[in-house]
Amino acid sequence: MKEKEVLYEYALKAGLNGIEEQIFAIWNREDIHEAKKEKMIIDLAKDKLGLFERIGLKLARKGMLKIPLISRLARRALIKEGYRVAKELLSSLGIPQVDSVVKMYPHELSGGMRQRVVIAIALANNPDVVILDEPTSALDVTIQAQILELIRNLRKKTNAAFLFISHDLSVLAEVSDRIAIMYAGKVMEVGRVEQIFEEPLHPYTKMLLDVIPTMEKDTLKPAKGTIPDARYPPPGCPFAPRCPFAKEDCLKFDREIAVTKDHIVSCILYENKK
């Protein structure tokens, strides 16, 4: 196996300078055999832009796309560059055979692959915040594990902040640093992941943790009833009608209490303890 530097030199020789990013995107992938990476990198030569295309792209980036000659020059370059960026992103997200995948329609892809494509779309413009809305709930556990692994790696590689929305607390335990628990449109508790799982404060959070089925539990203890009708929300704390510790004052309570600096809870039980 060639060393990284040797490979890099080889890439230069093959005229691949200018797309180092893409080379490293392939290099950093963990899911494929090393030898396959080499072939993929060598294949990149096909995507290299010609001299005129590069000029066209440069001028287009300066906002001269309205001039007919330049737009003609740039258009092909833009398409080619678009494909290149797409391939770069997709391959860094662990999609095999990117060359054929970029030309496929969504229905030709499996669930896990589609989810990777959607993540690629979200990452395409180097965002500061990425919102992942239930990214794994439609997937099987083995595919879910692949996607969670991918998201964990992305966190290391990018500077973006991730907002991971999920109904599955176990999934959140795997990926998140901090968790906010929402109920009927209100935030019930915010804290670091250890705080939420090891010392939950709000009765709703406690109930959520109690109803995760495991082998050790004999009975689960769900709260009675279901979430309130959002058209007619109950006054005060929305969880009060189902809460085992509810008092009369709960109906007026609507405040957030910082128990410690980074652990905030919205429950009357902690009013005097701050």
Add this chain to the structure above:
Amino acid sequence: MIAAFGIRKYFNVKQSMLSNLMLKAVDGVDLKIRKGEIFGLVGESGSGKTTLGRILVGLLEPTEGDVLFDVDEDVTSRYENALLKGDKEELEALSKKYSIFKKRGNNRKILRRKMNIVFQDPYSSLDPRMRIIDIVKEPMIATDYLKGEAAEKRVLDLLEEVGLGKSFAQRYPHELSGGQRQRVAIARALATEPEFVVLDEPTSALDVSVQAQILNLLKKLKQERELTMLLITHNIAVVSYMADRVGVMYAGKLMEVGDKIQVLKNPKHPYTVSLISAVPQPKPRSIRQRIVLKGEPPNLIFLPRGCIFHPRCPFAFEECGWSTDEIVDDLSYLISSKYYESFGESVSIRTKDENTIIIENAKAELISEIVEKEKANLKSLTAIKKITQEVNYVEIKIHDFITPELYKLDDGRKVACLLFRAEEKNA
């Protein structure tokens, strides 16, 4: 007790003049569910769990195989012996007496009373134009179990029992929430006092707290009525909470069957191991070995030969069923890209027959050297048995493969993996 033997269900996917492809949803499953137990069936989507469940209650007729209902140990062992010997008369006789697909007329109605199913999606399994009372009453009327006022009274009792209250009887399904609908579906399934109930993903469309309510209800019902249940789910947490015994399905086959604690705490089959390691745990920052499987479940029309799991298996070895196509793919990649310098353009590679690969314009020594080197990375190369030099080509023979069956281990569980073939012989 219900026993299924050699169940296969193939669906036609394409019918033209030339091709008639079969989608193998369930491919040779033997299953026994004991009286009064909850049997959990886990697997990824598309692994054939639901199809198997529907076959067990007689909603689908299998392409091959038989389901015997209400049989004891004696009958199943007689049936098994007859299967082994190929004793057709005995098989006919037993199947005529016990098979759920051979019952006709009144017998079928009586059978229908004894088994029922709760469907996956409570939003589409209840008729929107029927009142709850009619929905729950329907199975009693259809099977002549109860009629008229007696049936209505029973509906009210059932609704009370599943925690809904009598006032729900006159409502329509759209007025109910997901959890309430699922309770109605459970009440409907229990209407005719069945002995065997199939629960097809009873909670996957529900919220966690509602899920807990339903699971508790099911556990309570099981204890009160000694119901036998088949719980079909993809959620391993639910199975670990509910089931007594667990079966793991993959691409239409059972991979591992055994006691819940054995299978989920100490899985043996490589697929079960990776499946359970992939389940997220509600313990942040916990350190554990996770095996993230590569790839996706196989295409059910063209199943891999041998063990169906071998293309994704981290422990695969030479007899697992590697085909020449898989080896050619890997070899041609090695020859045309990785070791391009040593081979050049003129090398061509093709399959001759099922067990032979031919490489033209290459040297046997070089190839065997490369194969030795790459074996650890590319599992398919382990299947290469012999590399011989002929006059102007190299011939590669590959190992024969063995299709794994369910091997019984010491602790009573069954595993369909060649790694445990030897253990069965010893036991």
